[in-house]
Amino acid sequence: MFGSLVLVVVAAGVVWWAWENAHRKTHPVAAGHHAGIELPHEQEFELYHNALSLCSKKARVCLAELGLPYKSHPIDLIETGSYENLSRQFLSVNPAGTVPVLVHEGHPIYESHEQIRYAADHAPSGSPVLVPDDPELRDEMQTWVDCSSIIGDPIAESDKSAGNAVPGLTLPLFSSMITEIPYTKILEGLLFHIDRRRPLIFLAFKARGLDRLPDLGPLMKINARARRHMHEHLDRLEAQLVKRGGPWILGDLYSLADVSWMVIFDRLVEADAVHVFLGDGKRPAVSAYWERLQKRPSYSDAIEGHRHPTVARATARLRERKHAIPALRAALED
Numbered sequence: 001m002f003g004s005l006v007l008v009v010v011a012a013g014v015v016w017w018a019w020e021n022a023h024r025k026t027h028p029v030a031a032g033h034h035a036g037i038e039l040p041h042e043q044e045f046e047l048y049h050n051a052l053s054l055c056s057k058k059a060r061v062c063l064a065e066l067g068l069p070y071k072s073h074p075i076d077l078i079e080t081g082s083y084e085n086l087s088r089q090f091l092s093v094n095p096a097g098t099v100p101v102l103v104h105e106g107h108p109i110y111e112s113h114e115q116i117r118y119a120a121d122h123a124p125s126g127s128p129v130l131v132p133d134d135p136e137l138r139d140e141m142q143t144w145v146d147c148s149s150i151i152g153d154p155i156a157e158s159d160k161s162a163g164n165a166v167p168g169l170t171l172p173l174f175s176s177m178i179t180e181i182p183y184t185k186i187l188e189g190l191l192f193h194i195d196r197r198r199p200l201i202f203l204a205f206k207a208r209g210l211d212r213l214p215d216l217g218p219l220m221k222i223n224a225r226a227r228r229h230m231h232e233h234l235d236r237l238e239a240q241l242v243k244r245g246g247p248w249i250l251g252d253l254y255s256l257a258d259v260s261w262m263v264i265f266d267r268l269v270e271a272d273a274v275h276v277f278l279g280d281g282k283r284p285a286v287s288a289y290w291e292r293l294q295k296r297p298s299y300s301d302a303i304e305g306h307r308h309p310t311v312a313r314a315t316a317r318l319r320e321r322k323h324a325i326p327a328l329r330a331a332l333e334d
């Protein structure tokens with residue numbers, strides 16, 4: 001009797017999963033503007049985004065700098081509470097299940113580095129100029145956007161860009177955040193996520209706990225490699241700021257390159273890692289640059305105005321545990 005009941009429950013579960021899976025189609029999407037896709041919309045610009053997501057911050061900062069109004073669609077990720085990005089509704093907007101998605105007149109633009117360029121190119125005349133007219137300067141800007149973007153496989157290629165080094169550096173923050181998320185919610189990712197590695201990492205963090213993070217050897221290696229590469233990326237930024245004389249990456253013109261780097265520093269704050277890269281007088285030009293970035297109105301509007309309470313708690317917990325456990329601090333900072 002009990003055996004048959006278990007069988008019925010398992011069979012019902014499999015049928016449910018098969019049905020859901022068939023209706024939550026995921027696949028990679030090409031970067032850029034998709035004129036062939038029509039999405040329901042109410043405003044010229046709409047943005048699907050998340051408070052914590054680095055790439056979402058980049059899109060929000062860009063729209064704030066341009067003064068472009070947009071309809072906001074906040075989407076939860078597992079880090080901030082649930083896999084809303086795996087819902088049927090959101091997958092119809094982006095079958096890759098990632099944020100941000102910028103929608104212009106109903107057509108999506110995928111990948112944040114494409115979105116900021118698109119928004120700057122389609123802002124009404126009279127909007128602040130974030131892309132230089134001079135072709136050489138424009139190429140220079142694009143180089144600095146690219147080296148701060150998340151492109152390709154960030155875990156394997158943290159040497160390619162500072163953006164790619166960010167996920168590895170964020171692992172301890174994720175480990176701290178996931179303590180607040182129940183297992184059942186993470187399981188949804190295992191069933192439906194396009195990249196099963198992501199929920200698997202969260203499960204490992206949850207099972208092991210923040211204090212025993214150093215036991216997770218392969219993940220600690222990713223973190224250490226990302227740290228080493230971020231040092232190299234920031235050395236290059238220091239040299240560029242000195243060469244151009246600031247205040248911004250291209251000199252006098254605040255550009256998309258600065259939009260793209262602002263969010264990297266903000267993530268280092270959230271991951272309690274700024275002191276690792278800028279402490280003890282290291283990289284004075286970068287430190288002064290980061291101070292200037294925080295004074296821009298776009299920083300308070302698009303980043304501080306969207307803070308998620310879970311992130312602040314997770315940062316405080318991470319800092320406190322590193323203080324309490326020197327071996328944890330050494331593993332994450334030395």
Ligand SMILES: N[C@@H](CCC(=O)N[C@@H](CS)C(=O)NCC(=O)O)C(=O)O
Nearest residue numbers: 053054055098099100111112113150
């Ligand atoms: N290269 C993409 C990255 C998109 C991406 O991976 N977004 C993350 C947040 S920064 C996400 O949506 N993660 C949710 C998940 O994978 O479950 C971009 O620049 O837009």
